Amino acid sequence: MMIKIVKRIAGLIFLLHLFVGQVSAQQNIQFSQYVFNSLSINPAYAGYKEEWFAQLALRSQWIGVEGAPNTGTISIDGILDPLDRKMGLGFQVTSDKIGPQFTTALTANYAYRLQLNGDDTQRLSFGIGVGVVQYNLSGEMINTSEGGDQAISLNDESRLKPDMRLGVYYNSDFWYLGLSLLDAFSGSDVNNKTMSPSFNIARSRHAYFIAGSLVNVSPDMRVRPSLLIKEDFRGPTSVDLNVMTIFNDKLWLGASYRTGFGLWKKEINELHLGKQNSVSGIIQVFITDRFRIGYSYDHVTSKLSSNQNGSHEITMGLTFGRVPRSFICPRVF
Incomplete structure (x- = not known):
């Protein structure tokens, strides 16, 4: 069975590479609390919880830095066929503001979930x-050292661009892994003469690999280690190492360490950029069986640390429409 899973994932890796190309682009959005809802980085996650789940996430990055990123997203996903639980559907709206740039993305996600064993404890999705991204640029917020720069627009500009993402996700009751490609259609419109060069921006294509497991320490405590690797094919490869401890399925406490490494030789490696990024503290509390609140604080460990006051992120999740099924263990991935 595992050989078949590996072959299917290897086939998707080949497909993802067909979409990969070098583009002039910006880094993609990343949430520290992706561990609570991986729909933001993998469309195959849609419907994993096998009940409808809505989440709001707000992130303020690098507090104290003018023009620092501010991001918000709202999503909902669930199962279309409650009996067989083979089809997942999810919708996501994300807004991101960095200085004079403002981006809004709407995405509809569909997942087909294969049952891999008789007792239905393993699924491969x-x-x-598919969606659309609107890029906005506020020209009046751009200041140059010398006036009359023809490369800088003084007007507000806006454009729409199609978006596509692909993913595969495997889970059992006690471990999971996933691979995905986001912003497959992204890239610079270098041949578009109707826009100023300053608006030649787009989110970069990103590949994500996630993996994790669940360890039952005692009836009242479980440990959930996880890993995320993010690759944009141009800049340093990013890795998140996370550990969450779950108490009575009500309180989650954990930490995350984010850093960079050289997965392969790239032109940017010659710049000798620092690899340190941040450490995070994460907490999630189930106020009721269906409503949860999460908070995380990122402390920057790079040279930027002296110029800002960290990053704050808050999430709120609501579960509804439970499927009538007895789980071997709750859906904690």
Whole structure:
């Protein structure tokens, strides 16, 4: 069975590489609390919880830095066929503001979930997401050292661009892994003469690999280690190492360490950029069986640390429409 899973994932890796190309682009959005809802980085996750789940996430990054990123997203996903639980559907709206740039993305995600064993404790999901991204640039917020720069627009500009994402996600009751590609259609419109060079921006294509497990320490405590690797094919490869401890399925306490490493030789490696990024503290509390609140604080460990006051992130999640099924263990991935 594992050989078949590996072959299917290897096939998707080949497909993802067909979409990969070098583009002039910006880094993609990343949430520290992706561990609570991986729909933001993998469309195949849609419907994993096998009940409808809505989440709001707000992130303020690098407090104290003018023009620092501010991000918000709202999503909902669940199962279309409650009996067989083979089809997942999810919708996500994300807004991101960095200085004079403002981006809004709408995505619809569909996942087809294959049952791998008789007692239905293992599933392999294939997902696709389609949507649209609106890029906005506020020219009046751009200041140059010398006036009359023809490369800088003084007007507000806006454009729409199609978006597609692909993913595969495997889970059992006690471990999971996933691979995905986001912003497959992203890239610079270098041949577009109707826009100023300053608006030649787009989010970069990103590949994500996630993996994690669940360890039952005692009836009242479980440990959930996880890993995320993010690759944009140009800049340093990013890795998140996370550990969450779950108490009575009500309180989650954990920490995360984010850093960079050289996965392969790239032109940017010659710049000798620092690899340190941040450490995070994360907490999630179930106020009721269906409503949860999460908070995380990121402390920057790079040279930027002396110029800002960290990053704050808050999430709120609501579960509804439970499927009538007895789980071997709750859906904690």
